[in-house]
Amino acid sequence: FTNKQDLFLTLFDELMRQIIGQFARPDPALPAAAQLETLLASSAQLITHDSPLRGLPLNFLMELWQEEVFWGRYQAAIEPFQSLVQTIIEAGIASGEFRPVAANALSWALIAQYDGLMLYALTGLSADVNAQVAALNELVLAGLGRRFN
Numbered sequence: 001f002t003n004k005q006d007l008f009l010t011l012f013d014e015l016m017r018q019i020i021g022q023f024a025r026p027d028p029a030l031p032a033a034a035q036l037e038t039l040l041a042s043s044a045q046l047i048t049h050d051s052p053l054r055g056l057p058l059n060f061l062m063e064l065w066q067e068e069v070f071w072g073r074y075q076a077a078i079e080p081f082q083s084l085v086q087t088i089i090e091a092g093i094a095s096g097e098f099r100p101v102a103a104n105a106l107s108w109a110l111i112a113q114y115d116g117l118m119l120y121a122l123t124g125l126s127a128d129v130n131a132q133v134a135a136l137n138e139l140v141l142a143g144l145g146r147r148f149n
Contacts (some may be wrong), residue, residue, distance in 0.1 A: 008064055009073065016077040023081065032092025033141055039085065040137050043114045082107050092144065099145035110140065 001007040024042035026035035064070040086107040092098035117132055 004063075005067060005069075009067075009069065012064055012070065012073065013077075016074075020077065020081065026088070032088050032095060032097050033144070035088045036085070036092070036144075037137055037141065039088065040110065040114075040140065041133060043117070043133055078111060082111055085110060089144070101144065106140075 001010065024038050026038040028035070030038070086103045089098060089101065089103040089106055093100050093103065113136055114133075117129065117136070
């Protein structure tokens, strides 16, 4: 590595590769609500005790957040996930399973919510990640016009 920034960005890239690999890939044959629930519920794995993020020092993140190049890499890493969430929402709208919503805006809002949960967990503020993720999933599915089962 030529400098600390190169080292941190390489570590970030590897963490994102591991994190994205942990997300459950929903079966496209399932209804949109089940696909979305599967995908979003797997986000709890990101902040459980065995997540690659749990041992990450916050000062590492704080240094990365100050680098412009970090934000481009972060966006590139999460765009496939955002696109998948948006596609599932759009399919649910098209099938009549979900009420019409701004799928792109909602998919980015969901990413922001899960980023917030992750930050709470990293700082030790999160009491029960699984309960929080379940509550957020219930809220999202109810907001889409679908009751949580």
